[in-house]
Amino acid sequence: MTEEQTESPQRLARPLIRLAKMLSIGTSYMGMSHDYHEIDDDVLVDILAALGVDASTPQAIEEAIASILRQKHARLVSPTVFHTVGEASEVDVHIGIMDVPTASITLENGTPYTGMLHIEPVVGAKAHSVDGGFVATQRLEIPADLPAGYHTLHVSTADRTEDATLICAPAKIPLLDSMTDHSLWGWMAQLYSIRSSQSWGVGDFEDLREMLTQAKMKSNADFVLINPVHAGEPVSPLTPSPYLPVSRRFVNFTYICPENIPEYYALSDDLKAQVRELHESVAPHNIDAHRIDRDSMWHAKMRALWIIFQTGMGEDRREQFDRYKQDCGNELEAYATWCLCYDKWGAPKNNPDNWEVKYNRDSPEVIKIREQFPETLEFYRWLEWIATEQLQAAQNAARQVGMKIGIMADMAVGVHPQGSDVWWNPERFAKGATVGAPPDMFNQQGQDWSQPPLNPIELERTGYKTYRDMVHTMFTNAGAVRIDHILGLFRLWWIPEGKEPVDGAYVYYDHKVMLGILALEATRAGGVVVGEDLGVVPSNVAQALTDHGILGCAVEWFEQMDGVFIPPKHWRPYALASVNTHDLPPAAGYLEYEHVKIRERLGLLGESAIAFESSAHSEHQAMLQMLCDEGFLDPQVLGNEEGRLEDIIDALHKALKASPCKLKAVAFVDAVGEHRAENQPGTNNEYPNWRIPLADENGNVVLLEDLFSNDRLQRLVQIMNA
Structure with missing residues (x-):
């Protein structure tokens, strides 16, 4: 130091x-x-x-x-220009010293902007030498009355014209009317972990629909925050982590419920019997309290989906499918083609003989396999359409029963380095670096998330279209979007290939543009944006989020300073508050030092085990002290916690309820008494991350049918609705 x-x-x-x-x-x-x-x-x-x-x-x-x-000086105008609705702004124009520039704007809907555009010389600006000539800087004023949207700015001189994407975004996302003078509360769920008796061993989109409607009718919750449901692999083995998708543009079709597809009902009795038999082969997994078995589920479910797909569809449904394919365009072809190649040639591997390394989207071999297996290619397009339909149906059901938000979708930081996004469009990503985090008090060895970062140069060159499309798609399926590690819109910790997480550096992004895109898409959808801003966060980030109407996160176990917990009444209002996160054990486990036991067992400590245990004990006592001082917990618990675990968990949620935060979330794992952590950062298969089914304090599976009648859950419901 x-x-x-x-x-x-x-x-x-x-x-x-x-x-x-x-x-x-x-x-x-x-x-x-x-x-x-x-x-x-x-x-x-x-x-x-x-x-x-x-x-x-x-x-x-x-x-x-x-x-x-x-x-920089050879271009007439930067490829991306950002503008805030209702404010005048200026953009530099680079022209030859004898040139007279003109400008015009084509609005997003294809019509011309009819207002006046002025370009003025910059007094005292320095001329720059470019390729034997001199370039001067002039300034174009973008008027305040330009409407919101993705427009095109045209700048011309006598001999050339250049275009720029003109992103015109609202300054701030308006609060929902129901959040202006009040707060809303909801649940946090790992969708795959909550099964019903009709599931295929893993929670699915029909379970989500039922979860949302029951959450409103039986607990008066207004949203359910779910794990990312971005697209994954087409065949087993499936990656357990929802935060390592192969594409963030599409939906994970392994969450499809086959029996909820309209074409299922047109099957013959014999084919329906085949689907039922496949379902029955994996139904026993629904009551397995130890591990989620995605691979067994998908082995059976995919065969059922193929049966349904092959039956065909009626004219109306075919027209809907064709419209979906047309709307998705080349992006759907990218994902479906990658799935086909994976299906026929095997999993991508980082060796010279593997198809993903040898071939690209234009390779003759790729074109040939598309021609050779047109039905399989169509199957993967169809799966994506069905998955999107079922996810949207779940959101529609939530709104129909009166949820103010419904689904709160979670956006992962990045994508799998061997996924479809990277393979089809490698120019969008940096090559030879991954994203992670430097060492901090929670992850003392730093983290490498293995995801290639988006290339900021390419983002600007293309008008941020990749990011725009992703955000837009997420808001078509949800009432709110949580951005995991929203600091990544400001800066990302890049780790060069072959180096440890400590040997990285921050690369900065144009956060004004990316926050503006969030503001534009959320405002159009009438939605909410939450930014996960935990960890090492510069002081300006929280203010920037607030300025844009983006809520941050307040986690009760993290709201402390110098070993003293901050009373919830002092938490910032513009936040989604919760007791814990998916990277911590549930409340019952955390209070019984599950996080200490896991890290000691797996060798994840950057300090001595004795020192970490001591700090965890001090933290525990400090939390109880705050809860007692603020009147949420009986002070007698400080001297004797035995038999008072539920009282402490109730107190944690009473504190949560007392915060001024606009959104408050209760984890289903806390509501049923689960002890096991869902994820341990810094591990892969050393700990069964993202494979823990929902179970109660006795290790018994909690099925969706029984979830909202759980006594412990209803205790927390009463607290949150008080």
Whole structure:
């Protein structure tokens, strides 16, 4: 550790540091404990390489700097321009010193903007030499009355025209009327873990529909926050983690309920019997309290879905399917083709002989396999359509019974490095780096999430279309979207290939544009955005979220300062509050030190076990003290906790209820007495992450039919509705 808190002038003057900063790479950072770090040169060189920039020699660095400046001043206008509705803004225009520029705007609906556009010289602006000529900077004013939308800005001179994506977004997402003077509460669920007697061993979209309607009718909840349901692999083995999808653009079709497909009812008695037999082969998994078996489920369910698909569909349904395919366009072809290749050629692997390494979307072999298996290709398109239909039906059912929000969808940070998004559109991602987190007090060795980061250069070049489409799609299926690790819209911790999580650096993104897209899509959908802003978060992030009407997160176990828990009455109103998160054990487990036991057993501590146990005990006592001081818990519990576990859990939720937060979420695992953690960060198969079924305090499965009649759950319902 060094006493120096900023980089020296000598360091800032170095060409490598200048180059890194030109491309928004952080060359130093402050850790969670206010410890200052400067990024090593080799890390910066590797991250620049991941962006396609050679910085391997002093000469290469100088050439890269010159090239970036030349490209910047050679364009008439930046490829992406951001504007806020109701405010005038300015954008730089780069033209030859003798040129006279003009500008026009084509609105999102294809009509021309009829207002006046003014371009004025910038007094005192320096002219830049570009390819033997001189370029001057002028300034174009974007008027305040430009409507919200994704427009196209045209800038012309006598000999050329360049276009820019003009993103015009509202300044702030309006609160729902029901949240203006009040708060709403709901549930947190790992969808796959909550089965009904009719499930195929894993919770599905029909279970979600039933969960939503029962949550409103039997607990008066207004939303259910579910794990990400982004697209996954087409065949087993399936990746357990919902936070490592193969595509964030599409829905995970393994959550389909076969019996809820309209075409199922047109099956012959014999074919229906085959589907029932497949269902019965995996139905016993519904009462397995130990592990979720996705692979067994999908082996049976996929065969049932193939039977239903092959029966065909009526004219109306065919027209609906055709419209869906047309609306999704090339993005659906990307995912369906990847699924087909995976199906016929096997799982992607990172070796030279594997199809995903050898071939790309334009390879003759890929074109041939599409032609060879047209029915299978259509099957994967169809699966995606059915999955989307069933997810939307669940959201519609929630609204019909009066839920103010319904589904709160969760957006993962990124995608699988060998998934369809990366394979079909590799230019969208940095090559040779993954996303993670530097060491902090909760993950003392840092984290590598193995996901390739979106390339910020490509985002700007394409008008952020990848991000826009993803956000838009999520709001078609949900009333709210939670952005996992929303700090990633500001900066992401990039880890060069072959290095440890500690040897990374922050790469910064244009958060104004990305938050603006969220504001635009949420406002159009009448939805809510929640940003998971836990961990090492710069002070400006929370303010930026509030300014845009985006709620942050307040987790009771994290709301502490210097070992003292902050009373809930002092929590920020613009937040989704909860007792815990999916990265912590449920309340019952946390109170019995399950997090200590797991980390000791798996060797995940960056300090001695004795020291960690001691800090966990101190934290435990500090929490109880706060609950007693604020009147949520009987002070006698401080001297004797035996037999008072439920009282403490009730107190945690009474504190949650007392917060001013606009949204409050109760975890189903807390409501039924589950002890086991759903996920342990920093592990893969060392711990059965994302494979824990919902069970009660005695280890008995809790089925969906019995969930809302659970006595412990109803105790928490009474607290939240008081």
